[in-house]
Amino acid sequence: MIDQRHNAPRRYFVDAQGHRVLIGLSLEETAEFEALDPSQNETAQFASEICVNDGAVAADEVRWLELYSKHEGAWRAWIAQSQAERAQDLSFVNYV
Secondary structure (H helix, E strand, O other): OOOOOOOOOOOOEOOOOOOEEEEEOOOOHHHHHHHOOOOOOHHHHHHHOOOOOOOOHHOOOOOOHHHHHHHHHHHHHHHHHHHHHHHOOOOOOOOO
């Protein structure tokens, strides 16, 4: 099996100030996304397990999903565009 972890395209770019920004999100949205990320925030994960009926936790989860969907859509479009450009760059190759 081939290890793809080190060959996968990045899901972010580095802006002019050196900040990592997720593709499709602004710097502010990236910071919000990371702050709401339950896998990176043990307190939020614990709170969501204990306070299942808490509206604030549900709102945070909904917002995280909104940001994730926006990022995922932009990332998929970027990958498709990159693959199309790569195919166009190789169009000079004669496969006969």
